[in-house]
Amino acid sequence: CYSNANDYTVFQLLGDLFALYNNTSEATIAYKKSIQLNPSNYKAWEQLVINTISKETADSLVIYAERAIRLFPNQADLYYFAGLGYAFLNLHANAIRNYNRCLDLIDENKKAMLSEVNASLAESYNELKEFNKSDVHFEEALKWNDKNVNALNNYSYYLSIRKERLAYAEKLAKKAIELSPSIGSYQDTYGWIMYQLKNYAKAKQYVQKAIELNTPNADATLYDHLGDIEFQLGNIKEAEENWKIAKQKGMQSDELDNKL
DSSP: OGGGOOOHHHHHHHHHHHHHTTOHHHHHHHHHHHHHHOTTOHHHHHHHHHTTOSSTTHHHHHHHHHHHHHHOTTOHHHHHHHHHHHHHTTOHHHHHHHHHHHHHHSOTTOHHHHHHHHHHHHHHHHHTTOHHHHHHHHHHHHHHOTTOHHHHHHHHHHHHHHTOSHHHHHHHHHHHHHHOTTOHHHHHHHHHHHHHTTOHHHHHHHHHHHHHHHTTSOOHHHHHHHHHHHHHTTOHHHHHHHHHHHHHTTOOOHHHHHHO
16 A cells, blocks of 8 residues: 555545554554655645644654754644643643644634643643642633532532532532543542531542442542541551552652551
């Protein structure tokens, strides 16, 4: 197929077909061939970049996105994709720079995209512990799309970790689980806010539901949370059992060791 095809559009379509069937490596080869035949083919560049959006391929994502930006410096999406790549690599200052450039270029009619970019900015600022800026961008994300469920959940969880504005966090988390009741991590967020509000019985209910929804792949954090809740309820044996499961699932922390 490759040896007989010279038209860049053929390789672009071939890449789309491979991508449709999650054959990432072959899709990448096809898109790169299309670009070699026609470097100004924006669609092939865009699809090549999208094809590498994952933590595992973050290096390639950044390389392809930056190359595409040099050719198409006014395409807002490319800066967003580059930002994601840098965030995957924990290079959050670079991620923030690209997200902000995306916001400079994006059409204000694209409300869903504006919400996602602001939420991504909020995540990077949170990683840098610039919490005020993080909160501002979460608020902006929800202004553009008040049903951005990931923003609702993550914002409320970060507030709960900081033990700030817990009544507001509860409101956000409740909306997240109303929108997506089958997502275990959202149930855990609501349960952890209940824990911070010292409503331990309700906290247990939601964290147990989170574990049920994620079984058999419930992560260590869920069991650590449930252990803390059981301890506050006076159920010492159950607390120890859950903390041990958290440790067995790979949680390594002095705090967990001290609790055990």
